[in-house]
Amino acid sequence: MTADAAIRILVVDDHPLLREGIAAVLQGQADMQLVGEAANGIDAIAQFRALRPDVTLMDLQMPGMGGIEAIAALRREFPDARIAVLTTYRGDAQALRAIKAGAAGYLLKSMLRRELADTVRSLHAGRRVIPADIAMAMAEHVTDETLSxxxxxxxxxxxxxxxxxxxxxxxxxxxxxxxxxxxxxxxxxxxxxxxxxxxxxxxxxxxxx
Missing domain, CATH: 1.10.10.10 (Winged helix-like DNA-binding domain superfamily/Winged helix DNA-binding domain)
Known part of the structure; x- marks a missing residue:
């Protein structure tokens, strides 16, 4: 596959080692190209504007502007942005916040090596990607009153x-x-x-x- 036809990916995480790990996984995928990296939400928005990636992988816990804020800002400016959350947290409340902000996918960092490539392809094809256990937890609490x-x-x-x-x-x-x-x-x-x-x-x- 040519570079022009590859799925172009932006990775946003404040840990360089994690970004390097993702880059290593993506290198092995002929249909994907890592086009940019950012360490916080503000950098992510600037990189997205410059690069217009097909898929963005976004950490939630970052200094300055966190992932939820950045996702919401990007989706306001670019309604078609395809964004997957990168997180260590399985909590349904955090997943729901990310999805309400505009994320289309939820990827646990512990699952990166096994799930990353398939998640990127699914997002690029227009599908939502939410791990089954997180989707079940969200469904379990969907009628709960939220805390103010x-x-x-x-x-x-x-x-x-x-x-x-x-x-x-x-x-x-x-x-x-x-x-x-x-x-x-x-x-x-x-x-x-x-x-x-x-x-x-x-x-x-x-x-x-």
Whole structure:
């Protein structure tokens, strides 16, 4: 296959070793060409504008602008952009955020060697690619109430070992308001207590590890 006909790929990740690993996998694919690399969301948008790749592989956790923001920005400017998330997280909440932002694929870093080439081809052909276990987790929680941004802030501070009073001081709200938010969090996550709630939120990607 000629370079002109190959699927042109942009890789966005702040770890050079991971980008090198992806490049090594792509080198073995006659129908693919790595055309650019970026280390954060801002670089990714600039590279996309310059290169117009067929498929973009986007990490979520990056300094500066993260992957979710970058995906949303790219899809606003380039509605036809085909983007797959690269992540270590299996959480349904994070996957749902990425898909709502405009990602068409979700690729776990642990699956790169086995799944990368097929994922790129499927995305280029216009299909969505979501691992079965993540799709099942998303379906399982699709009717759940989502946590508000304030509830997530309360839960994150609780996960850091802060008391209700300390959480209230940090957020500038009354202690009783913190208790009300935490009660809502426990109900929405079906959690026994705040420790259980934090564990659930980390597993589902509501909180970052």
């Amino acid at each position: 941004l304030r509830e997530i802030d309360v839960l994150r501070l609780a996960g850091g070992g802060n008391s209700n009073r300390e959480i209230g001081q940090a957020l500038g709200i009354a202690e009783d308001t913190v208790k009300a938010h935490m009660k809502n969090v426990l109900a929405k996550l079906h959690a026994r207590d705040r420790t259980h709630a934090v564990t659930i939120a980390l597993r589902r990607g509501i909180l970052d590890a």
